Amino acid sequence: MSDKKTILVVDDDREIVRAISITLEKEGYNILKAYDGLEALETAVTNEIHLIIIDIMMPKLDGLSAIMKIREKKNLPIIVLSAKGEDSDKILGLSVGADDYMAKPFNPLELAARVKSQLRRYTSLGDINARSDNCIVNGRLTFNLDEHVLYADGDPVKLTATETKIVELLMRHPGRIFPAEEIYSRIWNEPAYSAENTVMVHIRRIREKIELNPSEPEYLKVVWGLGYEIERH
Amino acid sequence: MDTKSKGTNLARGLFSWFCYLLVFFTLISVTVYGIALFTSYGSDIFTQAERVIDTSAQLMIGELRELDTYKESASAFFERLYYNTRTSDTEKEKAREAANNSLYYGTQYLESISRDNLYCVIDYSTDPNGITSTNDPNWTPGTLPEDFNYLFVCEDRCVSIYHKFEGDTLGCVYSSEEAGSFYTNALTYTLDALRKDPLAPDIYFAVREEATSYYASNEIIGSAQNRANRLLFQLSLLVTAAVLFLLMLLFGIIFRRDRLLFTERLSVWMRHIWIEIKLLLTFVLFAAAYLLVFVSGSGFAAICGFCLVFLYIHLLLVDLSHNRRIWRHNIVHSVLRFISQARRNRRFDHIEYRKFLAMVIVLSGLVLLTVIVTVFAVIHGFKWRFLILFYGAIAFAAAGTLFWFGAALREDLRDYGILMDQIEKMYRGDLNAVNHITSASPLYGYAMQLNMIRDGIRIAVDDGVRSERTKVELITNVSHDIKTPLTSIISYIELLKAEEDLPPHVKDYVSVISQKAERLRAMIQDIFDVSKATTGNISLSPEHFDLKTLLRQTLADMDELIQNTLLQWRVQIPEDEYPVYVDGQRMYRVFQNIIKNAAQYALEGSRVYVVLVKQEGRALLSVQNISKHELSQTGEELTARFVRGDASRTSTGSGLGLSIAKSFTEACGGTFRISVNGDQFSVEITLPLEFQPGAAAAEEDNDTSNA
Numbered sequence: 001m002s003d004k005k006t007i008l009v010v011d012d013d014r015e016i017v018r019a020i021s022i023t024l025e026k027e028g029y030n031i032l033k034a035y036d037g038l039e040a041l042e043t044a045v046t047n048e049i050h051l052i053i054i055d056i057m058m059p060k061l062d063g064l065s066a067i068m069k070i071r072e073k074k075n076l077p078i079i080v081l082s083a084k085g086e087d088s089d090k091i092l093g094l095s096v097g098a099d100d101y102m103a104k105p106f107n108p109l110e111l112a113a114r115v116k117s118q119l120r121r122y123t124s125l126g127d128i129n130a131r132s133d134n135c136i137v138n139g140r141l142t143f144n145l146d147e148h149v150l151y152a153d154g155d156p157v158k159l160t161a162t163e164t165k166i167v168e169l170l171m172r173h174p175g176r177i178f179p180a181e182e183i184y185s186r187i188w189n190e191p192a193y194s195a196e197n198t199v200m201v202h203i204r205r206i207r208e209k210i211e212l213n214p215s216e217p218e219y220l221k222v223v224w225g226l227g228y229e230i231e232r233h
Numbered sequence: 234m235d236t237k238s239k240g241t242n243l244a245r246g247l248f249s250w251f252c253y254l255l256v257f258f259t260l261i262s263v264t265v266y267g268i269a270l271f272t273s274y275g276s277d278i279f280t281q282a283e284r285v286i287d288t289s290a291q292l293m294i295g296e297l298r299e300l301d302t303y304k305e306s307a308s309a310f311f312e313r314l315y316y317n318t319r320t321s322d323t324e325k326e327k328a329r330e331a332a333n334n335s336l337y338y339g340t341q342y343l344e345s346i347s348r349d350n351l352y353c354v355i356d357y358s359t360d361p362n363g364i365t366s367t368n369d370p371n372w373t374p375g376t377l378p379e380d381f382n383y384l385f386v387c388e389d390r391c392v393s394i395y396h397k398f399e400g401d402t403l404g405c406v407y408s409s410e411e412a413g414s415f416y417t418n419a420l421t422y423t424l425d426a427l428r429k430d431p432l433a434p435d436i437y438f439a440v441r442e443e444a445t446s447y448y449a450s451n452e453i454i455g456s457a458q459n460r461a462n463r464l465l466f467q468l469s470l471l472v473t474a475a476v477l478f479l480l481m482l483l484f485g486i487i488f489r490r491d492r493l494l495f496t497e498r499l500s501v502w503m504r505h506i507w508i509e510i511k512l513l514l515t516f517v518l519f520a521a522a523y524l525l526v527f528v529s530g531s532g533f534a535a536i537c538g539f540c541l542v543f544l545y546i547h548l549l550l551v552d553l554s555h556n557r558r559i560w561r562h563n564i565v566h567s568v569l570r571f572i573s574q575a576r577r578n579r580r581f582d583h584i585e586y587r588k589f590l591a592m593v594i595v596l597s598g599l600v601l602l603t604v605i606v607t608v609f610a611v612i613h614g615f616k617w618r619f620l621i622l623f624y625g626a627i628a629f630a631a632a633g634t635l636f637w638f639g640a641a642l643r644e645d646l647r648d649y650g651i652l653m654d655q656i657e658k659m660y661r662g663d664l665n666a667v668n669h670i671t672s673a674s675p676l677y678g679y680a681m682q683l684n685m686i687r688d689g690i691r692i693a694v695d696d697g698v699r700s701e702r703t704k705v706e707l708i709t710n711v712s713h714d715i716k717t718p719l720t721s722i723i724s725y726i727e728l729l730k731a732e733e734d735l736p737p738h739v740k741d742y743v744s745v746i747s748q749k750a751e752r753l754r755a756m757i758q759d760i761f762d763v764s765k766a767t768t769g770n771i772s773l774s775p776e777h778f779d780l781k782t783l784l785r786q787t788l789a790d791m792d793e794l795i796q797n798t799l800l801q802w803r804v805q806i807p808e809d810e811y812p813v814y815v816d817g818q819r820m821y822r823v824f825q826n827i828i829k830n831a832a833q834y835a836l837e838g839s840r841v842y843v844v845l846v847k848q849e850g851r852a853l854l855s856v857q858n859i860s861k862h863e864l865s866q867t868g869e870e871l872t873a874r875f876v877r878g879d880a881s882r883t884s885t886g887s888g889l890g891l892s893i894a895k896s897f898t899e900a901c902g903g904t905f906r907i908s909v910n911g912d913q914f915s916v917e918i919t920l921p922l923e924f925q926p927g928a929a930a931a932e933e934d935n936d937t938s939n940a
Contacts (some may be wrong), residue, residue, distance in 0.1 A: 013717055013721065015721045016720055019725055022728055023727065023728065083713045084713060104717060104719070105719040105720040105722070105750075105754050106720060106723070107723060107727060109727055179782070180785075197788075200786065200789035200790055222786060222790065222821075224778075224786060224787075224818055224820065225778030225782055225821075227782075
């Protein structure tokens with residue numbers, strides 16, 4: 001069994017492809033390279049590939065069309081790169097079958113983290129679920145209610161007791177917005193005093209442990225004006 | 234020079250024209266007079282004419298005593314003598330009756346005539362031998378002494394008249410025995426009376442040739458002379474008239490061209506008179522002529538009447554021959570032309586006012602006409618049918634005028650309304666509003682101008698939108714084009730960082746590059762955001778929440794930054810409710826930016842005040858601090874893009890923070906104001922608070938006052 005996963009990196013900017021390749025090779029992946037949509041399609045069909053990183057704006061065949069064609073034949077995680085960075089582009093990318101989206105300019109380390117996360121979810125998610133029935137699964141996060149342990153991409157996250165309580169509260173109600181006062185009163189069991197700062201400090205710490213890019217959180221979010229939530233994925 | 238000769242021509246023409254008219258007036262007078270004579274004298278007119286001619290002829294010869302007048306005067310004296318010498322009263326009475334009471338004057342009359350004339354009356358009524366009464370006993374009756382030229386002899390009821398001709402020959406000019414011979418008309422009655430009178434006296438009466446006394450001369454010669462003088466005067470008048478007539482005729486013929494020129498000029502003047510006035514004048518003129526000719530009964534008036542008619546016909550012919558389209562120049566036409574002319578150059582209000590004036594004038598004219606006709610009707614008793622017809626016509630005309638004015642006014646006001654509507658629509662931003670006012674409307678010009686303004690605005694707006702869009706596209710494309718190489722830069726910086734065997738100073742360099750790359754990334758994002766926000770291209774997802782919570786969250790989120798500054802933060806958040814309905818994410822950016830701004834630019838050690846209050850139904854957040862740098866810009870300038878308080882731009886930040894904050898606040902329906910007072914720098918953000926039952930009234934008041 002070859003442990004090495006093969007990743008196809010597609011971008012018309014060769015330097016970017018090279019930089020991504022170097023970063024990912026260091027992480028221990030096999031890298032295939034393509035520089036336009038048609039080449040990507042060809043490579044994807046002819047080789048065994050575990051993940052594709054593809055740019056949207058490309059000559060010959062654009063990224064979105066390529067994704068749709070690949071999706072017809074293969075079931076594999078796809079991460080989209082785009083310089084546009086607008087919400088509408090992100091939604092469009094995800095709707096045609098991309099699994100993740102990265103706006104340029106991005107940090108290659110974050111990309112590596114995302115690649116790892118995607119591969120984990122596609123390959124070993126079943127193992128985590130099999131470990132215990134008493135789990136709350138939300139995207140790449142899994143909370144084991146028996147163990148009171150949070151798993152991110154299958155790896156247990158080291159959280160303090162308070163942090164675990166907060167995560168459990170939020171994980172039990174994904175999508176529900178908790179005001180700082182409520183979180184404070186539930187976790188600390190005492191009336192809220194300067195709840196916002198205290199809760200915010202903890203939230204920030206948890207984010208740094210579970211989010212791939214803590215400055216642009218995907219799970220643990222501040223709903224401005226209302227409170228905090230773990231977004232349903 | 235030319236005008237002068239024209240002027241003289243005109244004067245000559247006027248004179249000639251007058252001559253022409255007078256010739257015709259004379260002809261008319263003669264004709265009318267002739268007709269009048271003929272009707273009054275019948276066939277005698279020729280005898281009369283003969284007499285006049287005879288008399289004239291005798292006058293021409295110069296013998297006064299041969300005049301019929303002289304004879305008649307003498308006969309009259311004889312007559313009176315006969316009556317006045319009757320002795321008995323009954324006789325006198327009888328004689329007087331016979332003479333229709335008119336010839337008896339009494340005895341003083343005898344004295345009066347006896348001064349110049351000789352008489353001898355032998356009366357047989359009381360004495361068969363007769364009583365002789367005479368004024369000169371020396372005179373032998375029946376003879377004609379010197380200086381006397383007429384002798385009347387009445388013997389045995391027979392009258393003979395003798396006349397001394399030239400050369401002292403005496404001839405009998407009349408004898409009543411010779412039947413049929415006629416001397417003068419005056420004696421007819423007396424001769425008859427004499428014949429029937431059985432006691433008729435014998436009368437002898439001699440008439441002195443040259444009158445010696447004033448009295449007698451007046452009676453016989455004077456009257457003849459008077460008559461002669463009158464006749465002479467009339468004749469000379471006639472001759473003068475005839476000469477004048479001929480002269481006028483001559484002038485009329487000689488200056489015919491001038492006259493025609495004048496009539497042409499006259500026709501030009503008449504062209505300006507409305508046909509209605511002409512008709513009215515015709516009516517008045519014919520009425521006057523009728524009155525003069527048939528009602529007054531005076532010959533002169535009749536002549537005047539005929540002359541008027543002639544003048545009228547003449548003017549009519551002049552008018553008709555020169556002014557072809559005489560009917561075109563009527564009041565209605567003039568009014569319409571006036572209006573259409575006015576329409577071309579005048580302002581709308583002038584046009585409307587003129588229309589109103591035209592209506593008033595026409596109505597006044599109708600009223601005047603009605604009054605005139607009514608007065609005539611009352612004086613002359615017109616038939617009621619005619620009056621009803623006339624009043625009906627007047628009423629119809631008045632109603633028509635009013636209707637015309639009403640309809641025109643309504644149309645104009647409708648067009649006016651259309652324009653007002655369009656202006657309102659355009660004001661509200663509907664630049665597709667076009668008016669379709671007809672070219673006949675007085676507002677047409679304005680309407681077209683408005684349409685052109687609309688086109689201009691639309692083009693300008695389209696241009697503005699297009700250029701704004703181009704700007705956004707440019708910024709989007711530029712930031713996109715920058716992002717791609719930046720991706721490479723960041724990626725290779727990460728690779729460099731991962732290198733382990735780099736010397737420490739190189740690692741330091743790498744970290745500098747890394748920081749700057751990160752800053753560049755933030756700037757690009759900011760540019761992108763602000764360009765989208767200022768062009769209204771951002772999508773908002775507003776939610777109901779408490780602004781207080783958002784502020785606390787923001788402060789908590791930025792706690793680390795806040796704690797790391799050398800500033801004293803004074804945060805005042807009252808425990809009130811601040812319900813708002815805005816995009817929390819955007820407002821977080823706003824708060825974040827202004828707090829960052831304060832943290833970055835406040836003077837070290839100074840205090841920063843963050844205060845949230847309610848003000849006039851709005852939530853007001855103010856952040857005040859003392860600026861580190863001297864601020865040369867105004868509040869407005871500070872919110873402009875890429876402006877920073879420190880002109881040297883040494884600090885970090887894109888310079889877009891406040892601009893983004895302002896754009897986002899305004900996109901969320903709030904206001905964003907920066908005031909700079911010396912080094913005092915304050916940001917004031919207001920957001921509309923959501924409806925609350927208690928605050929409803931206050932909120933509404935503020936809405937209107939802020940609108």
